[in-house]
Amino acid sequence: MRIATPLLTLFRVLVYGFLLAPIVIVVLASLNAGNFLTFPPQGLSLRWFWTFLQNDVFINAIVYSAVLATAATSVSLVLGTMAALYFVRHAGREAEAVRIGILLPLILPEILTAIALLFFFYEIGIGTSYKIALFTGHVLMTLPFVFLNVTTALQGRDDSIELAARTLGASRYTAFRRITLPLISPGLATGGVFAFIISFDTFGISFILKGTGSAPLPIQLYDYLRFNFTPEAAAVSTVSILLTLLLVTAADLLFGRD
Amino acid sequence: MRRLRASILILPSAALIFLFIVLPYVNVLVMSFRAPADGQPYGEGFSLQGYVQFFSESYYALSLPQSLLLGALTTALCLILAYPVALHIATASKRWRGILYGIVLSPLLVGIVVRSYGWTILLGNSGVINSTLREMGLITRPLPLMYNNFGVVLALAHVFLPFMVLPLLSSLQAMDPAVQQAARSLGAGRLTIFRRITLPISMPGIQSGCILVFVLAISSYVTPALVGGMRVKTTTLLVVDALIDQFQWPFGSAMALTLAVSAGIVVLVFARLTRIKWS
Amino acid sequence: MTEVSLLSLTKSYGKAAALKGISLKIGHGEFVSLLGPSGCGKSTTLKCIAGFEDVTDGKILFDNRDISRKLPEDRDIGMVFQSYALFPHMSVAQNLAFGLEMRRVPKDQIAARVARAMEMVQLGAYADRYPKALSGGQQQRVALARALVIEPAIMLLDEPLANLDAKLRDEMRGFIRDLQKRVGITTIYVTHDQGEAMTMSDRVVVMFDGEIAQAAAPETVYDRPASERVARFVGNANILELPVAGQGGQIVLPGGHALQIAAPVPWAGGRLRVMARPEQIALTEPSAGHLGGRVARRYFSGGHVEYHVDTDCGPLIVLCPTSRSYAEGEAVGLQFDAERLWPMQRTGLPEEAAA
Numbered sequence: 001m002r003i004a005t006p007l008l009t010l011f012r013v014l015v016y017g018f019l020l021a022p023i024v025i026v027v028l029a030s031l032n033a034g035n036f037l038t039f040p041p042q043g044l045s046l047r048w049f050w051t052f053l054q055n056d057v058f059i060n061a062i063v064y065s066a067v068l069a070t071a072a073t074s075v076s077l078v079l080g081t082m083a084a085l086y087f088v089r090h091a092g093r094e095a096e097a098v099r100i101g102i103l104l105p106l107i108l109p110e111i112l113t114a115i116a117l118l119f120f121f122y123e124i125g126i127g128t129s130y131k132i133a134l135f136t137g138h139v140l141m142t143l144p145f146v147f148l149n150v151t152t153a154l155q156g157r158d159d160s161i162e163l164a165a166r167t168l169g170a171s172r173y174t175a176f177r178r179i180t181l182p183l184i185s186p187g188l189a190t191g192g193v194f195a196f197i198i199s200f201d202t203f204g205i206s207f208i209l210k211g212t213g214s215a216p217l218p219i220q221l222y223d224y225l226r227f228n229f230t231p232e233a234a235a236v237s238t239v240s241i242l243l244t245l246l247l248v249t250a251a252d253l254l255f256g257r258d
Numbered sequence: 259m260r261r262l263r264a265s266i267l268i269l270p271s272a273a274l275i276f277l278f279i280v281l282p283y284v285n286v287l288v289m290s291f292r293a294p295a296d297g298q299p300y301g302e303g304f305s306l307q308g309y310v311q312f313f314s315e316s317y318y319a320l321s322l323p324q325s326l327l328l329g330a331l332t333t334a335l336c337l338i339l340a341y342p343v344a345l346h347i348a349t350a351s352k353r354w355r356g357i358l359y360g361i362v363l364s365p366l367l368v369g370i371v372v373r374s375y376g377w378t379i380l381l382g383n384s385g386v387i388n389s390t391l392r393e394m395g396l397i398t399r400p401l402p403l404m405y406n407n408f409g410v411v412l413a414l415a416h417v418f419l420p421f422m423v424l425p426l427l428s429s430l431q432a433m434d435p436a437v438q439q440a441a442r443s444l445g446a447g448r449l450t451i452f453r454r455i456t457l458p459i460s461m462p463g464i465q466s467g468c469i470l471v472f473v474l475a476i477s478s479y480v481t482p483a484l485v486g487g488m489r490v491k492t493t494t495l496l497v498v499d500a501l502i503d504q505f506q507w508p509f510g511s512a513m514a515l516t517l518a519v520s521a522g523i524v525v526l527v528f529a530r531l532t533r534i535k536w537s
Numbered sequence: 538m539t540e541v542s543l544l545s546l547t548k549s550y551g552k553a554a555a556l557k558g559i560s561l562k563i564g565h566g567e568f569v570s571l572l573g574p575s576g577c578g579k580s581t582t583l584k585c586i587a588g589f590e591d592v593t594d595g596k597i598l599f600d601n602r603d604i605s606r607k608l609p610e611d612r613d614i615g616m617v618f619q620s621y622a623l624f625p626h627m628s629v630a631q632n633l634a635f636g637l638e639m640r641r642v643p644k645d646q647i648a649a650r651v652a653r654a655m656e657m658v659q660l661g662a663y664a665d666r667y668p669k670a671l672s673g674g675q676q677q678r679v680a681l682a683r684a685l686v687i688e689p690a691i692m693l694l695d696e697p698l699a700n701l702d703a704k705l706r707d708e709m710r711g712f713i714r715d716l717q718k719r720v721g722i723t724t725i726y727v728t729h730d731q732g733e734a735m736t737m738s739d740r741v742v743v744m745f746d747g748e749i750a751q752a753a754a755p756e757t758v759y760d761r762p763a764s765e766r767v768a769r770f771v772g773n774a775n776i777l778e779l780p781v782a783g784q785g786g787q788i789v790l791p792g793g794h795a796l797q798i799a800a801p802v803p804w805a806g807g808r809l810r811v812m813a814r815p816e817q818i819a820l821t822e823p824s825a826g827h828l829g830g831r832v833a834r835r836y837f838s839g840g841h842v843e844y845h846v847d848t849d850c851g852p853l854i855v856l857c858p859t860s861r862s863y864a865e866g867e868a869v870g871l872q873f874d875a876e877r878l879w880p881m882q883r884t885g886l887p888e889e890a891a892a
Contacts, residue, residue, distance in 0.1 A: 012342050012343060012346050016361050019361055019362065019364060019416065020361060022373050022375075022376025022377050023364060023365070023368050023376060025379050025380055026372055026375060026376040029379050079271045082268070083268055085267050086268040087268075090265075090267070102275065104279050105275075105279060107473075111477055111494055111498065112514055113279065113283075115510070115511075116279075116282035116285065116286045119286060119289055120278070120282035136278050139274065140274065140278055197366075201371075203369070203371055204479055204480075207498075217369075218370070218371040218372075221371050221375070222480065225371070225375055233375060237368075237369075237376075241372065244367045248367065
């Protein structure tokens, strides 16, 4: 037992290191001054960030991903919150079916869902045009995250608080707006941030449904990585990591305090 | 009346799931039985040719055991890595718990492409690990860390580790600490408590974590593509190839469904073997 | 002040009936407790009155106005919840002001009324605190003030003391009762604690299985329960099954002592089940009692001693002052307060009773 405890601690530290390693290495690689992803790095430099900033393909991809993520998250926030309200407050015997149904996009293999959607949109004659299929896919992928977070927020709250507001004369709508909404706003924020990040990073759906023309960032990055080995991809990845961190921190500062 | 009004809340989501998940999946099922055709996605009438082609050509058929093996290895590695971590977080002080939770969730915040890319930097022939070992004079030729099952399993385990930790954590946190104290008061040592109390109680978490990781791993695309460099042929890679590059919809669908059914059987057998009698 | 009438209220969930026809009239300014075990329908009744549940059938009247189809916000009720249900993101003053804002009371009046309400519950100094920073008792008083500041027609309390510790609970009983009398508001109080219902109410409504078993003053429910089930629920009850002597109202104890009970018994012969509360039996020397027995167990509880005594009528519980003590195993005599023996509505021969 005396020996086992330090061994266990070491093992844990290794696992935490394992979790962080690829992320840390990407950030370090982006600072490489050399032309290739070599190790040890040939000096430190921000030149690849500069290259990236002048590369319209990646800049456009980031903007495209951000717009897509914002749109998909907005729709998911509304639908997911409504569904969570139904699930927590009103669902009876069908509760489990509702939960599984909404979590289906999360449970089913993403790539298979993407393929199924591709066929489906072709069959109804829309195909990948107008980005409708892509947008639908992103809403589906983000919906479970909003639903899960808002459900948790609602379940953590005492139901009678909203009932109390009703007895004091607030209408259903007023009680929701003045009491429930402020109370679940941290859950909404977390769900929204999660949804945004998932949409921003999701691969399978975007890969299959992107159609022609501009593509979301992960696809652009993947295409680039298949044929290039410069640290520019690392710079792009680092920027994407930083954007995510920024988003999470902002949400935490705004809504984190309960 | 009340219920009717409430059902408006669920209607949009239900419609979305039905139209864009249920119907499309049914469509895939039908598609897998359609006849192939040249120059267009599928032809007239129905046939079993997609399935026949998959099982008769070893190039395709062998991808199935390869996929299942990859899934099983990834699941096992995830479980071994995740359990001590979950146990640690479950018993950590409140402040530490937040930090450790953040570390565990951090891979989720970074795109799957970026994460897989990170592993290629680490595992490549001139990558971080091989370079360091060569600098230290421990090896002369690079170790084959990438473009094989080893690299893919390692990267997949990283990508899906959070999905193993989270269910484990919730089953461990739901456990009443007094149960362990009770075992202790009855004379059990720490190892016995773990084996006889903690492990069985966390079984539901182990079960759902394993199933989740297995399903995610066998259907993953980016990681095997980047870290395996197309040299680790999984069924999912071949499915995408058949559908997107070769435009063979019935064949691709048949492959995808065969994979899904095989995975389903594995999951069912696993669930049966680890059946929980007490809950 | 408002009079509340429940007219054969029923509520069913699918096939399961939660309320099977509740009829009750509650007078102006009356304090009525709904008492019963969990699942008896007391909370459902309250929710129907508050408007959180639609009644399946029947009517609810506030002063002859049918409010059964109104929305909760239009019913003019003040409600105190078991969890208090304070708005955690609002200060005490904001919590109190909420109901007045909903009623579009002018701002300056809101401030004055909130201040007065806070004085009323002795929380004047806590206006800007958030609920989390208050003790359980203080939160409870905020909840009361919030319900009362809107001057509702009636007040509903749903097990408001269940989350408090024992000592505070006793204090709050008196506090709520005094406040209710001072304001003079018609009040319906739901509880599963018979002591709470007894000490606070003008009238106790005992409910079982979605029906009212008895609705009467606390003393009546305690001394003259409508059924054995009520008798057992509102306190300890010794039930003795004894033969009735020839003329009405005389029962005969094993050993030959006959007791004339005060309550009218309109039949003769057969057997009668009578109830004696533990404190209505006294312990004496073996020779002096109506019935002989032996002390099986003795529990000391400060003010009283509870004896479990084995007798020819079965085991009986006796509550005695501490002045004279009996040891376990000691032979004793039991003396009944015949005036207060209460016949239960169940008669007949033992075989019939068993059938």
